[in-house]
Amino acid sequence: MIKVTVPATSANLGIGYDTLGMAVSLYAHFTFDHADALAITGCPEEFQNEDNMVYQAFVQALDAWGLEPFPISIHIETDIPVARGLGSSSTCVVAGIMGAAALARRTVTRDELVALAAQMEGHPDNVAPALLGAAVCSFTPTGELPRCLRYEVSDRLRFVTIIPPYEVHTSEARKVVPQEVPLSTTVWQMGRIAGLTRGLETGNTDLIAAANDDRLQEPYRRALIPDYEAIRATCLEGGAKTLWISGSGSTLMAVTDDTIVAKFLQVRLREQFPDCETHILTCDNAGAQIEYL
Incomplete structure (x- = not known):
């Protein structure tokens, strides 16, 4: 059994439209384990199925690595509200990928995680700080993987x-x-x-x-x-x-x-x-x- 904790994120930071994002001290927790059949708890019943965003990211990550999906249990506990601009969907994507890597016993770097998460989300401005922490400026050169510049934020703020x-x-x-x-x-x-x-x-x-x-x-x-x-x-x-x-x-x-x-x-x-x-x-x-x- 493994637990993935992902911070909320604030994208844009006002001036950095679609380029800046920052991780903040509000968290979502996801517990993964092998199971006999898919079981998802801790979220509304309408999301306790294969369409769940965490599970979708889990399956897509395995597919990207050429692996077949297997049954798991997922338990979700989050303080991050949905659809309020704090990166709730990014936490699900990040958790699903990290859960897949852990249960499949696959070692991946943070850069690989960012690239895969950005591909799933469509852009890196939330997933990059969720994975890397701090404030991150992201851009994607044509035909290349996302480049992420990380800025340690003062603890006075x-x-x-x-x-x-x-x-x-x-x-x-x-x-x-x-x-x-x-x-x-x-x-x-x-x-x-x-x-x-x-x-x-x-x-x-x-x-x-x-x-x-x-x-x-x-x-x-x-x-x-x-x-x-x-x-x-x-x-x-x-x-x-x-x-x-x-x-x-x-x-x-x-x-x-x-x-x-x-x-x-x-x-x-x-x-x-x-x-x-x-x-x-x-x-x-x-x-x-x-x-x-």
Whole structure:
């Protein structure tokens, strides 16, 4: 029996549309074992079958390695909400691949895991930080495997995470983003990606705030989150330096380097937005972990 623990992820980090992602200290746990027949527990009954995303990733990984699937049991325990912009689907893909490798007694590197997971997900911006930990900038050269640049995030930073009680589907969020932008917008984004990653590494919240001024996707996706403006105002008035949409939303993530500010802000958010779930998170610099039980 093996247990795979995978961190939640925040993609885009405001300025890094489809390129940046960061692992955070909210986790999903998956237990795998050999069995006489497929058995999946810990998730809604409608997902306790062969269509389960974890099992699908398990089967696809075995197929990629030229192996036949075999019956297993999977138990899922997760604190990561579904379809809220925190990489819940990526945790399932990552866990399924790692579970397949472990039960098939196959040794794989993290780079191989990222490549396979990115192929299944269609892009590496969530799966890469889920596997590697920290903040990751990913790109895929034509005809090659994904390249992932990993940035250790300062342990001084606190990410106040606000999760509204409604979903924003990625497919809908992508529809509102323009497919063509002026050259000036492209130039605007490029320098700020470098500024944001350096700010995360050094814990410089002033630099993070200055860099986090996106013109590609957040101006259009805000309208999909009814509470966006009110939550943003509360966070900035409450001492946060900046705020971004996590993934395609609906989760919002505010940044501070002061634990006391983070705690006071969490209290204020819970009072003003009682239907929202809030967490004070740090960056997970370790990435997905596996242990034998």
